[in-house]
Amino acid sequence: MQESFDINDSIEGIWEKLGEWTDSLILSLPNFILAILVFVLFVIAAKYVGKLLGRILRFKVRQDSIREITIKIVKVLVIVLGFFVALGLLNLDTVLTSVLAGAGVVGLAIGLALQGTLNNTFSGILLSFLPEIQIGDWIENNGYAGRVVEINLRSIVIKEADNNYVVIPNSQVVDAPFKNFSRTSRSRVMLDCGVGYESDLELVKELTIKAISEHFPQKGNEEVEFMYKEFGDSSINFVVRFWTDVTSNREILLARSKAVIAVKKIYDENDINIPFPIRTLEFNNKLNIDRSSED
Template sequence: MAALSAGLEQAGALAVEYSFSVLGAVILLIAGFIVAGVVERAAYRGLSGVRGFDETLKKFLSKTARYGVLIITVVAVLAQFGVQTASILAALGAAGLAIGLALQGTLQNIAAGIMLLVLRPFRVGEYVDAGSVSGTIVEIGLFATELKTIDGLFVLAPNSELWNSPVTNYTRNALRRADVTIGIGYGDDIDLAQTTLAGLIDSDERVLSEPAPTTFVSELGDSAVAVTARYWTKTPDWFQTKLDVTKAAKLAFDDKGISIPFPQRDVHLIGQDKD
């Protein structure tokens, strides 16, 4: 009976002790979830106040802050029951290292995605060329970027590939320069060709007056003299303006009798004297 009484007393003491531990753990969990939600919303609002900050990155960072608070909460709850938190942190560190090694390529894409969202070498709707990938940006994700090629194809490029390649953005700057080069015959009037080209680009309202357009002889080729018109337009007008100027130059040269020769090659035959 004495042993039973002592056992009951010890069990009662443990029950009281663990009741407080369980109660403290429940309070910590509730408080942790509340604080995690507050931190997530505060981080999102704070990042939203930064002008031009990407929506995907705002959600990612605010969720990261939330999970960080939850991890701290779980560690604190386990400490309530006498678990050594140092060993937990060491285990989490080892697990994180193992996961990082296993998902090295994926984490590299995430890191590249964050850098792309922060530095913004391209935005949605811009046409870019990055290594073997080119097209209009449709969506920038944390793992990959979606593009649409000029002929309407779907391309999903890993962020690490885009980040590790030089990026040429064709639509970022407001103005673009264009060169229209046309070859004329060696017997044609060069001044007339330049004057004709100059008149064409001066009469086009899409061609900017500053920087001033110019025409010049750019090359003396094997079969033709290359006459170039150089001008600047707004970026959205660049492609169609170049097409229109090229067509108008062909029609104007035909009207003025300026030839656009086919490739030619002179062949000299050297005969041998017969005995």
């Protein structure tokens, strides 16, 4: 009889517990439905936020990979926010606290493990929004010079003049100074040269400025600048500076080559000498040479 009594009590306890759970489920059903609806709305909102962000980034970011990863990150953040709001509607404060604590620990561990990678990633996102460097620009950075062909979340890729590609981590580009030849349409080109000591220096200056001005018209307040620098070993050296349309290292070399041809031509027409180093050997042991020849 005792065993039958215990079984009946257990069955009644189970039914009472199931009844309590059913009542609790019925009472929580509106919040549960509301939480599902809120989460679905956040998922839909993430989709439209991604589309809107894509339209905005299309005019700001030229790199497709940067736009795509940025849109994905924003969509995930919106969905995660909806998940936490849904948990709050279900009054699952303990679960929400545990999830946030676990996310913090996991995020810290991932951040420490991928510190260098994350640094390059955030630097890549920063570079994609900087107007100072864009795809197609000719830059100098970390001892390399070339045209930017790609900006991704890990590095930028530049193509050097010798047709080789150089991959530079984004963090190094952000942390180090870089020179961008393409940000300005006109730049100043410098040409070094020298003339013989017998030359008329005033005439040399006049002819040089004339030759450069004819081939490189100056605009606005620009002017051809000519300055003598020093008395060299075999020439009086000078530098001439002028403005022209250049946006890459190659165009600078072409402009300097054109200037060399122009200056050499006008110097030849006016018998102006551009000397080259000469080494003179003197033999002061003539007496010894004569004696050795007699022997």
